[in-house]
Amino acid sequence: MNEPEGLRFRRLNRPQIITDELQEPQYKGTSLNEPPLLSGCYEPNFKLREAQRLFEDQLVGPESIANFGDVLYTGTADGKIVKIVGKTISVVARLGKPPCDGAREHEPSCGRPLGIRVGPNGTLFVADAYLGLFEVNPVTGKVTNLVAAGQMVGGRRLSFVNDLDVTQDGRKVYFTDSSSRWQRRDYLHLIMEATADGRVLEYDTETKEVTVLMENLRFANGIQLFPDEESVLVAETTMARIRRVHVSGLNKGGMDTFVENLPGFPDNIRRSSSGGYWVAMSAVRPNPGFSLLDFLSQKPWIKKLIFKLFSQDTLMKFVPRYSLVLELQESGACARSFHDPHGMVAAYISEAHEHDGHLYLGSFRSPYLCKLDLSKV
Numbered sequence: 001m002n003e004p005e006g007l008r009f010r011r012l013n014r015p016q017i018i019t020d021e022l023q024e025p026q027y028k029g030t031s032l033n034e035p036p037l038l039s040g041c042y043e044p045n046f047k048l049r050e051a052q053r054l055f056e057d058q059l060v061g062p063e064s065i066a067n068f069g070d071v072l073y074t075g076t077a078d079g080k081i082v083k084i085v086g087k088t089i090s091v092v093a094r095l096g097k098p099p100c101d102g103a104r105e106h107e108p109s110c111g112r113p114l115g116i117r118v119g120p121n122g123t124l125f126v127a128d129a130y131l132g133l134f135e136v137n138p139v140t141g142k143v144t145n146l147v148a149a150g151q152m153v154g155g156r157r158l159s160f161v162n163d164l165d166v167t168q169d170g171r172k173v174y175f176t177d178s179s180s181r182w183q184r185r186d187y188l189h190l191i192m193e194a195t196a197d198g199r200v201l202e203y204d205t206e207t208k209e210v211t212v213l214m215e216n217l218r219f220a221n222g223i224q225l226f227p228d229e230e231s232v233l234v235a236e237t238t239m240a241r242i243r244r245v246h247v248s249g250l251n252k253g254g255m256d257t258f259v260e261n262l263p264g265f266p267d268n269i270r271r272s273s274s275g276g277y278w279v280a281m282s283a284v285r286p287n288p289g290f291s292l293l294d295f296l297s298q299k300p301w302i303k304k305l306i307f308k309l310f311s312q313d314t315l316m317k318f319v320p321r322y323s324l325v326l327e328l329q330e331s332g333a334c335a336r337s338f339h340d341p342h343g344m345v346a347a348y349i350s351e352a353h354e355h356d357g358h359l360y361l362g363s364f365r366s367p368y369l370c371k372l373d374l375s376k377v
Helices: 104-110 184-193 292-297 300-309 312-316
Strands: 008-011 052-054 065-068 071-075 080-085 088-094 113-118 124-128 132-136 143-148 161-166 172-177 198-204 209-217 220-225 231-236 241-246 255-259 264-271 277-284 323-328 334-340 349-355 358-363 369-373
Touching: 065 113, 065 349, 065 358, 071 113, 071 124, 080 113, 104 184, 113 161, 124 161, 124 172, 132 161, 161 220, 172 220, 184 292, 184 300, 184 312, 198 220, 198 231, 209 231, 209 241, 220 264, 220 277, 231 264, 241 264, 277 358, 292 300, 323 349
Parallel strands: 008 209, 264 349
Antiparallel strands: 052 369, 065 071, 071 080, 080 088, 113 124, 124 132, 132 143, 161 172, 172 198, 198 209, 220 231, 231 241, 241 255, 264 277, 277 323, 277 349, 323 334, 349 358, 358 369
16 A cells, blocks of 8 residues: 655635634534425435345445446445446455454454545545545556545544545545544444534645645535536535535635535435436434434433443434435435335435436445436336
């Protein structure tokens, strides 16, 4: 593995057009608006149950998917980058070091690849939650560490590198760091506390410079470049909204809200063939119904008590296995939604990646990929 050389860091001096909310104390609690009714564009259906499970029990936690032609790539919970050709899975590379047995204590050294993209020269760019930003040659398996996690950037530690996108010329890589306080293995703590220490960063592949573009986000998660590449959409998971961060042009350094008060907690964002965006919801906010995370957002004292009484695995059992994928128009308005109310076929969806008339559904914990034929829904 090649270590990053000559990395330089700088903080962007951005215009003072940030909302007052971002000036709040870093760990101040927050409450959500009442969830939108699951009606209209959000009306529950069973369309995700039309999906087909692929490679069941052959890969675990395929969080994100990229394709080069008909060849698919994904990263798994055991630290591998794998290639899928037809019905065959093969390992392209490992980012970390064994053991990779899924044990909590081994995850930081094994690595956990999350966001994955294909760059313009055919190499893979990968965001690993613990190890940082990588470029992987899918032919030779050569792994190059571009930005190592764990280091201080802009006065804060890179602790939870999550998703990324790459400009068409390959010059800039934009990525999210979900928190400087919590690692991926403690993501429920990050969700419960709604900690405002997420960031959007830029890596320049020529100068090797890392720049902080936006900070004080609450669980900065999925990221997707706008077509003009002057801004990125960023899922602010614990606030159930998507922000638009301006990364170049006249508005560089500014931020506005693209869509707010979503019916779930958004994870990865990817382009749709209609010109809009696919948004995977890591969990829903039932209305009518009871949303545990909405309830707790208004009662921070209960959160501390819950974490004393229950483990993270136990708490996950209280999160409904309701799966939801939205397609948003370019304006942010809802175009359509696909549901699996009990996660019977597709569960714990982290990404919806469109290719050749199908949606490939990634998951942060399920032991399979799902493939949905869009002509059937």
